[in-house]
Amino acid sequence: MALTGLQIQKLLPKTNCKECGSNTCLAFAMKLAGKKAELSECPYASDEAKAILGAASEPPVRLLSLGEAKIGGELYLYRHEKTFTNQTIFAVNINDTDDGVQDTLKLISDYVLERVGESLKIGAVAVTQTQDDPGKFIETVKMVASAGCPAIIRAKNADAAKDSAPLIKNTGGIIAGVTADSADSLAETAKDNGLILAVTGTTIDEIAGITAKLKEGGFNDILISLPANTLSQSFQFNTVARRAALGNVKQMGYTFIRFIDSCDTYDMLREGTNEVCKYGGVLVFPKLDIAVISTLMTLRQNIYTDPQKPIQMEPKVYKIGEPDENSNVWLTTNFSLTYFLVSGEIEGAGQNAWLLIPECEGLSVLTAWAAGKFGGEMIAKFVKEQGLDDTQKNKTMIIPGYVAQIKGDIEEGLPGWNILVGCQEASDIESFVNSTLK
Numbered sequence: 001m002a003l004t005g006l007q008i009q010k011l012l013p014k015t016n017c018k019e020c021g022s023n024t025c026l027a028f029a030m031k032l033a034g035k036k037a038e039l040s041e042c043p044y045a046s047d048e049a050k051a052i053l054g055a056a057s058e059p060p061v062r063l064l065s066l067g068e069a070k071i072g073g074e075l076y077l078y079r080h081e082k083t084f085t086n087q088t089i090f091a092v093n094i095n096d097t098d099d100g101v102q103d104t105l106k107l108i109s110d111y112v113l114e115r116v117g118e119s120l121k122i123g124a125v126a127v128t129q130t131q132d133d134p135g136k137f138i139e140t141v142k143m144v145a146s147a148g149c150p151a152i153i154r155a156k157n158a159d160a161a162k163d164s165a166p167l168i169k170n171t172g173g174i175i176a177g178v179t180a181d182s183a184d185s186l187a188e189t190a191k192d193n194g195l196i197l198a199v200t201g202t203t204i205d206e207i208a209g210i211t212a213k214l215k216e217g218g219f220n221d222i223l224i225s226l227p228a229n230t231l232s233q234s235f236q237f238n239t240v241a242r243r244a245a246l247g248n249v250k251q252m253g254y255t256f257i258r259f260i261d262s263c264d265t266y267d268m269l270r271e272g273t274n275e276v277c278k279y280g281g282v283l284v285f286p287k288l289d290i291a292v293i294s295t296l297m298t299l300r301q302n303i304y305t306d307p308q309k310p311i312q313m314e315p316k317v318y319k320i321g322e323p324d325e326n327s328n329v330w331l332t333t334n335f336s337l338t339y340f341l342v343s344g345e346i347e348g349a350g351q352n353a354w355l356l357i358p359e360c361e362g363l364s365v366l367t368a369w370a371a372g373k374f375g376g377e378m379i380a381k382f383v384k385e386q387g388l389d390d391t392q393k394n395k396t397m398i399i400p401g402y403v404a405q406i407k408g409d410i411e412e413g414l415p416g417w418n419i420l421v422g423c424q425e426a427s428d429i430e431s432f433v434n435s436t437l438k
C-alpha cells in the first residue's frame with residue numbers, strides 16, 4: 001500500500017536542512033508520496049527509511065539532471081491527465097570533422113527565443129565521432145566542454161568514450177551509444193565522471209536487459225535510445241516504453257534520447273514534433289537550424305505548460321517606452337498572452353505608458369472579472385500599493401472595454417483619477433489611441 005506524506009515524514013530525519021531542495025522534511029515527504037522525488041536526494045535518509053521506502057518511492061520515470069535542466073520524472077501518459085513536467089531538452093549535433101566549431105558553439109549559446117515571458121534556449125551539444133582517429137573527436141569534446149554547454153559524447157567505440165569522458169566530468173553530460181557489450185565498462189567510466197549513460201540496442205527487450213543489468217550493478221543514471229527507423233516506429237516505441245514505465249516495468253523507467261539523422265527540414269520537424277509530444281527527454285538535431293528549432297520550441301512550450309496553471313506575469317507596473325508622471329496608465333490582467341498582446345499594441349501605437357498588471361491568477365480579463373479577481377476595489381488598492389497615486393500627475397487610467405462595469409468602483413477608490421473605458425480587443429488599441437487620446 002502506498003504511504004502518505006505524513007507516514008513518510010516520520011521516517012525522515014526531520015531536521016529540515018533543505019539539502020534535498022525542499023524547505024522541510026514534510027515538503028520532501030509530500031514529493032516522495034507524489035513520486036516527484038527520490039529518497040536518494042536526502043543524504044541523511046536512514047537505512048530503515050531506505051528499506052521501507054526503497055523502490056516504492058521512486059518515480060516511474062527516473063528523474064535526472066542534464067546540466068541545470070531536469071529530465072524525466074514524468075507521471076502521466078497523457079498531458080490532459082494533469083501535466084507533463086520536465087520539457088524535452090533540445091541539443092545540436094557537431095561532427096568531429098566539422099569546420100567552424102567555435103562559431104557554431106557561439107551561435108548555439110547565444111540563441112534565445114523570448115516567448116510569453118520565457119527565455120527558451122538550446123540545452124546541450126552532442127559531439128559525434130565520424131572518423132577513426134579519436135584525436136579530432138576529443139579536441140571537439142574539449143571545445144564543447146570549455147563553452148560550458150552540457151555535452152553528449154557519441155563516440156565510435158568505448159575507448160574513445162572513455163578517453164573523452166573526463167573532459168566533461170561532473171557536468172551532468174551523457175555518454176551515448178552504450179550497448180550490451182560496452183555497458184559494464186562504460187558504467188564505471190560514467191560513475192567516475194558523474195555522467196549519464198544513453199543505452200541502445202536492436203530491440204526494446206535488449207535495451208530492457210541492459211538497463212536491468214546496469215541497475216543490478218548499482219548504476220541507474222540511464223537514458224534509453226529506442227531502435228526506431230521510421231516515424232511510425234518511433235511513435236509506437238515511445239508510447240510502448242512510456243506505457244510500460246508508468247505500469248511499473250522498472251527496466252523501462254527512463255526517459256528517451258533521440259538523434260535525428262536527416263538534415264531535411266520537414267524530417268526534422270516531423271521527428272521533432274513526435275519526440276516533443278511523445279515523451280522525448282533529449283532531442284538531438286543534426287545541425288543548427290533556427291527555423292526548425294524555434295518552431296519546435298514553441299510547440300514544446302505549449303505541450304509542457306501546465307494546463308491548470310496559465311503562464312503568468314509578475315503583478316507590478318510595467319514600462320512601455322519611456323513613461324513619466326504625465327503618461328497614461330493602462331490596465332489589464334496578468335495572463336501572459338494578454339500582457340504581451342496589450343503591451344505590444346500600446347507600444348505599436350507610439351505610446352509611452354505605464355501598464356498596470358494586478359494579480360489575477362493568470363486569467364484573461366473577462367474570466368478574472370467573473371471569478372471576482374479583477375474588481376474595482378482591488379485595482380484601486382493595487383494602484384496605491386504601487387505608488388502610482390503619489391507619483392502620477394496625469395491620473396488617467398484606461399481599463400479594458402470588457403469590464404466597463406468596474407469603472408465606478410475604481411473611481412470611488414481613487415478620487416481624482418480619470419478612468420476611461422478602452423476598447424475590448426487589443427487589436428483596436430491603435431484606433432482607440434488615435435480617436436480618444438490624441
Ligand code: SF4
Binds near residue numbers: 024028
Ligand atoms: S535533506 Fe533530508 S533531512 Fe534535509 S530537509 Fe531534506 S528530507 Fe529533511
